[in-house]
Each structure stands twice: as C-alpha cells, then as structure tokens.
Amino acid sequence: MPRLTTPLSLSLGLIAMSQLTYAGEFQACPTQAFIIQTPSSTPKTFGVDLATGSYNTLSADMGRTKAYNGVGFSYHDNYIYGWDYQSNTLGKVGDDYQITPLNMSKDNDASSAGDFFVGDVAIAENAWYGYRKNKGLFKVDLNDSNNYSMNIVAGSKNRATFNITDFAFHPTDGYLYALTNGSIGRLIRIDPQTGSATTLADVLTSSGSNFVFGAQFFDPDGNLYVSNNSNGNIYRVNVNDANPQGELFAYGPSSSSNDGARCALAEVPVGDNVDFGDAPDSYGTSMQSNGARHSIVAGLNLGSSVDNEADAYVAPLSDDSSDGSNDDDGISMPTGFELGETAIVLVDVTGNDGYLNAWFDWNRNGEFEASEQAILAEPVDNGSNTIFVEVPSWAQTGDTWARFRLSTQQDIAATGGVGDGEVEDYQISLTETGVTINYYPSSSTYTSIAYEDLYPDQGDFDMNDVVVQLQFAEYIKDNKVRRISIKAQLAAMGAAYHNGFAIQLPAVARSKVKESLVTLYVDGVKQSDNPLEAGQTNAVMIFTQDLSDHVTLAQGCQYLRTEAGCDTAYRTTWEMQIPFNTPIETSAMPAFPYDPFIFATPNTDHGEIAKYYTDGNNPGRKWEVHLKNMAPTDTFEPSYIGARDDAADASLGRYFQTESGMAWALEVPVDWQHPIEEQRLDSAYIDFVDFAADSSGETKPNWYLNPNNQLVFGNQ
Helix, strand or coil: CCCCCCCCCEECCEECCCCCCCCCCCCCCCCCEEEEECCCCCCEEEEECCCCCCEEEEECCCCCCCCEEEEEECCCCCCEEEEECCCCEEEEECCCCCEEECCEEECHHHHHHCCCCEEEECCCCCEEEEEECCCEEEEEECCCCCCEEEEECCCCHHHCCCCCCCCEECCCCCCEEEECCECEEEEEEECCCCCCEEEEEEEEECCCCCECEEEEEECCCCEEEEEECCCCEEEEEECCCCCCCEEEEEECCCCCCEEEECCCCCCCCCCCCEEECCCCHHHCCCCCCCCCEEECCCCCEECCCCCCCCCCCCCCCCCHHHHCCCCCCCEECCCCEECCCEEEEEEEEECCCEEEEEEECCCCCCCCCHHHEEEEEEEECCEEEEEEEECCCCCCCEEEEEEEEEECCCCCCCCCEECCCEEEEEEEEEECCCCEEEEECCCCCCEEEEECCCCCCCCCCCCCCEEEEEEEEEEEECCEEEEEEEEEEEEEECCCCCEEEEEEEEEEEHHHECHHHCEEEECCEECCCCCECCCCCEEEEEEECCHHHHCCCCCCCCCECCCCCCCCCCCCEEEEEEEEEEEEEHHHCCCCCCEEEEEECCCCCCCHHHHHCCCCCCCHHHCEECCCCCCCCCCCCHHHCCCCCCCCEHHHCECCECCCCCECEEEECCCCCCECCCCCHHHHCCCHHHHHHCCCCCCCCCHHHCCCCCCECCCC
16 A cells, blocks of 8 residues: 655645555454554554453554554444544554545534544444544544545533543443543543533542553443553453443553554453463452463463463362363472461572562452562562562461462553463462460450440449440460450440440550451451541441440340349350551550440430530540540540549549549459449449549459349349
C-alpha cells in the first residue's frame, strides 16, 4: 500500500485525497487486543494476549510521524479506525498495520475540536465516535466511503466534563463505558446519543501515581479491560455486575502514549502455552478466578521443567495429574516454618534476569493477601538461590499454602497473568514450639467484673447493673507476648439502660495489634465486624455495642439473674483472639484484668444526668465506667471527671471513685455472688466498706467471701 509522503491540504473542511487503497481486512473478530503506542513520534502496534499479558510487536512503524489514537476495531468491516494526528482526520488500518487517512468533512464544532485521543467504533451501527473534554462527543458515519463526515452529537458539548483517555462500546447494550483517570478509577456509562455520562462506581484506587487508562476494550461477557499507561497493568471490571469492582488482570506494555482496540465480541482465550498454579481456587488459581498464570517462554522457569494447561487443576488435583509429570520442582524448604523464626527457602532457577515473588497464607484464611507477601521481587540467578523468610509470630498454626512466581516482571500480584516465567504452589505446615500460656485467673476459672451504671451518681450501688465474667490467656515465648485470648460471659444484668462492653489494653498502642487477624466469636459463631475500635490511641476491643441484644428474659422478669426466679443456666459467651504485629515484652503488658469497661449504647437514653454533660444528647461512647483508677479511652467526655459523686482527679491518676473510695466498677476474682436488685453492695458485703476506704487494698481484701446471704443472688 502506498504511503502518503506529501503534506495534506485542507479546503472548506474537506480533506482532498489522491487515490486511496487499503490493505486487507483483519480476520473476523480477532481475539487479541491491539495496543497502539507512539514512543518517539512513530506509531507502532502491539498484539496483546489478554489472558497472560504477553505481547509481541505487530508493526514497529505504521507509516506516520505523529500519533495514532482514539482507535477502535470495526466489527462491520474488520478494520481499525482511529485519529491520525498527522492528517487531523480519521485513519484506517488493515492487516499491514499502515495508517491511511480518510477524506472527511467536519462540522464547525468538529473543526475546532482539534485532535482526538478518545474513540471507538460502535457495534450496533457502523460509526466511529470520538470525545474531547469540553469539546463534546463526535460521530463519523463509516457506511459511505465517499462521504465521511464528522458531526457533534447534539447537546454533548456541555456534558463533556469527564476526564478520560479512552472508552469502549459494550458488546450488547449500545452504551460506551470508560474508567476515569486520576487517583480513583471511576466507572462511567456514556449515552452515545446524547453524550451524557452516568457514574456507576469507584472501582480502583491508586496507592501511587494517578491512573491514566489510555487503552480500554471489552469482551463478550461485559468485562471492560483497561491498560494503565505508566506501568502497562491491565485491569478488568465486569460492568454488568450490580457492584462492579476492578481487579489486576495481567501485565502488558507501558507507554506515555497508549491506546487500544479490540473486537468486543471475541472471547479471551487461554493460549496453548500457559502454566497455572494448583492451590485451592480460593487463592485465585483457575482462569475463572483470575488465577496466577504465565506464558511459557523457553529459558525462564523454576526448576528444570514446566508444563502447560488449558486451565488450572486445583487441589486436591494438580497439574501433575494431567500429564503424570511433576513440574513443581523449583522450590525446596529444608527448615520448615515455625512461628516467629526464620525459614530457609531454596530456589532452583533455569535462566537469568528473573525475579521471585512469593506469598504465604499465614492466617490460613484461604487467600493470599497483599500483607502476606514474604518475598518481594527478589533477583534470582540461574541455578540454586537461598532466600530467608521471616515467619510472623501472629501466623496461625496448621496446614496452609504458599505461592512462588518467577518472571522478568518485578511488581506482580498473587493472581493474574504474566507474560513469562512460572508459578508453583506448595502446601506447607506452620508450627509453634516453646510457647507457654499464662492464664488469669486460671485455665478453668473466671474473674468477675461488676458495674454500677448511674455514673457520675453513686445510685443504688447494688453493683449488678452489669456483671461480666472474664478469663484471660497470654501466649508467651522468650518473655514476649505473641497474642492474647479473652473469654467473656454475661453473668447478670440488672440495668434498665443499654450498655456496651469493651476492654482496653492500657499502654498498648492500637497499631501494635494485627488488626486483620483479630477474631471475635459470639456463642461460637464468628463475627464479621472488626472488634478493634478505630480512632483510639490504645487498643480497644468492642465485644458488643449492646448487652441487651444478648439477653433473653423469662416471663415476668425485668432483669437477668438479679431477681428471684429469673435465674438461667444459659449465658452468652464471647471469645476474642488478639495477635500482635510483633511480640510485646511481658514487662510492657498491662496487669490483668487489663481494663474492662462498659459504655452507653450509642443512640439510646442513659438518663438526664449522663446527657447533661453531653449538651443534652444521648452520650453513647462519651460515657464510660472503668475499674477504679483506670483511665478512660480517647472517646470519653472529660466533663464527667469530678462531676457529682465522682471524686476523680486526672492529674493524680485517680478515676471512677467517690471521696470514700467507693467505685463504679470492681473486680472480684471468683465466680461471684452479686447483690439482688436494689440492695447495696456495702449491705450485702459488710466488709466492703473497710476495703474501699483503704487505697492500698490491704484491709479486708477477701471481703467478697463474707456475704449477707439474704442480700445476694444465688450460686453463680
């Protein structure tokens, strides 16, 4: 095909062209994606296998000296159409990848719009659409090759406010879709008849530089693929989903000038030479789950062999069962994996210039999380390589999985396609030795925490508004606490107000807790909410926002286990596991029972006195009751300190007690018999007055062993 070597002249918006001939059309609806880049004023074409991101150069020179952009594949005639910057017109490309500019007239808006880098060819009609921010949406009818004309879509100029660098036609619904540029990739739907755009969802968030999605295209299932210019990462979003989300799908070519075209009706096939992992599919293994996969390239693999599959053989199968050959021969682990220790991984590599990435499912939740990447872009050489892996102390003991990926691509995730290398998955065991457990009060008993909830008034002081029994365990190795567990059960509730229950770890920063692994079970059922409270300096764990949600009262009973006939053998139980990011010296841990406290359930009434100090509003988390001399949390309202019956003095570290030393919360280190409803603690236990008056705690320390049997509730 002849190239145009002379300047083109413009006359009355018409581009006069000499005789034009075109190369042959592409095969009908090719499966590859076409990426057009202009790295140095010469457009070039890449063919990209979306399944793995592998690509090859189709044309290093498309016959022009300026960019070719806004490209789309025409399902109607199997040519590519895009904007030819050199001729300021639409250009057509056939299977020789040479750009032929078209004779084209423009209306006034099109003439003033300049060049286009956003464009695609419709499927429902034979037309190319282009977009310029603040200029509008424009249409070129491709049916009449003797009379191409570009016209603005009526009303689109005022709607052209969205920041995009490409868009693509959906294979069936007739709309254009795009991901916006910036720190957030926002999915929008564009009506080609009006140019109006609707925001559907925020689907991607950048942790580094802003996104610039220069190439965007569809497959028949409604998956929109977008290529980020800066790194070539290809993301996938199913626009048909009710709640669409983006995922990193593969790694393609990067360029500051990037545009793409693809037949939206073509499937995305897996190539004939692809390696998959074989971990359970929850880890992202099969093609359907965007599993880890590599194009097999001679001279770069783990071990001495690699085999190909049409899809993953996930555990308990493996790809070995498909051909009887064990190709997972690149990794050996001679030391095993013990929590808190260093493991040795031996890596056998064929080839040079590769990088190893690896993930370990330390928390055994069936996923490889970003925080579980233990080997990050480690350069490896041909032959044997020794790598050290630190096993976190917060890991969960038992069988789990590890994934190793070798590639010339440094920055890759645990899933998605890569253009070379190999993936190998291994089942491993996590063990723990030398750990002792420090229980409080013992492995078979509970301590009782009792509360009066009329603070800052002393109230009836029956100390049965909330009674919670607690058992603690610290897991210690080398004089460092790796994690703690807390068991709680509700013993009594004689309160009319709604109270929540929580435990603070004084002097243990919130950041020291491995937040993602904190687990809470209520009556043996794992809870989905994160119990580690946000916005706190110290670690604060919320067991429940409202204890009333966990109480079932017998007929005729107003309170739980504080009235005759209102006993029950059933008690709601909580169990919480709290691992630390790094072990904490035992000397730095707070003393048992840490700092258990109650707080006003948000959005519920807690009496006029409590509301007085929160400007007449329900106090919620601003109202708390802690053990004597335990400082409140960051959410506590300071105006309560020293109010009414409270004799607290923060400067002296004096909290939650009266002038006589009576407290609103107390610990009884036994399964305690608490007072019945409206009977004061100092009447039910006459020795308590002497105990409370002595700040040293040395007077009548066993006051709770001498009850007035007429004033206490039965055996607990």
